[in-house]
Amino acid sequence: MKILLVEDDAPLAAEIARVLRAEHFALDHAVNGEDGQHLGETETYDAVVLDLGLPKRGGLAVLQSWRAGGHTVPVLILTARDGWSDKVAGFKAGADDFLVKPFRVEELVIRLRALVRRASANGASRLVCGPLTYDSGLGTFECDGLPLKLTGLEWRVLSCLILRKDGVVPRGQLIERVYDGDADVDSNSVEVIMTRLRRKIAPARIEGVRGHGYRLMAGAEA
Incomplete structure (x- = not known):
């Protein structure tokens, strides 16, 4: 399975990448919203991990552009914001799941597998x-x-x-x-x-x- 990680926090991105690769995921990494949006539009992924607070273009705008363009890849949002309004905005933009920082990367792995399983039209674990x-x-x-x-x-x-x-x-x-x-x-x-x-x-x-x-x-x- 191939994941796109769009995250500008270098230590966090490195830890996520380390754990995902240890769990046998293939991975592409973008450090800003513009590059992440381009990869999401031109490459094929099983799921995306998308930070909201990104340089050049915010994660919410990236997600809205993907959905407007018909891209249905499952997207899990990462954010330091834990307000209900931010979650509502994310889901309205087309997010499939949400994790608030700080979080355990092991939980991220479990959630990604669930997203990929649901996207494959097979809900059984x-x-x-x-x-x-x-x-x-x-x-x-x-x-x-x-x-x-x-x-x-x-x-x-x-x-x-x-x-x-x-x-x-x-x-x-x-x-x-x-x-x-x-x-x-x-x-x-x-x-x-x-x-x-x-x-x-x-x-x-x-x-x-x-x-x-x-x-x-x-x-x-x-």
């Missing part, structure tokens, strides 16, 4: 696909009831696929959501990850749909 179970609240996978050991990239790929189980995830969209901007992506890297995952999750299977992308299926074909 535990998703099942054949022998696979994904706890989206904890961010953990099991296969046949046993914990599944995954690398960071494997986790990102599998979480994207199970959120769209039985549906095709386009290859380009998968790459956008899996890799950080500084990752070196070659033509075979995604297929290498798919090969490793196929060995780990059998009898669930990952089907390549030629010219389109990949699909997670519950089991092997009869």
Whole structure:
């Protein structure tokens, strides 16, 4: 899953980025509202963490522009303001969730996973696909009831696929959501990850749909 973080507080942004990457999220970071708005309009994200008190352009104006332009990405607002009127303004502008500073970054992670789960049109916190179970609240996978050991990239790929189980995830969209901007992506890297995952999750299977992308299926074909 890929997150856009728009936050100008350098120590806070560094801590959020550290925790999100440790939890296997891919991440882009913008330090002002203008850059954040541009990224939100031109790149694809699973969710956005948006500060309200930003230089160059405030977070509320950024959010209003996204929604006016038809961008429906889930947005979690961060703010030092705890007044009810600020929360109302944020939700009216199109925010999906709200955290008041200071907060625990672990809570931010839980809320982001819930936003992504709801946006995928699957409100269940535990998703099942054949022998696979994904706890989206904890961010953990099991296969046949046993914990599944995954690398960071494997986790990102599998979480994207199970959120769209039985549906095709386009290859380009998968790459956008899996890799950080500084990752070196070659033509075979995604297929290498798919090969490793196929060995780990059998009898669930990952089907390549030629010219389109990949699909997670519950089991092997009869």
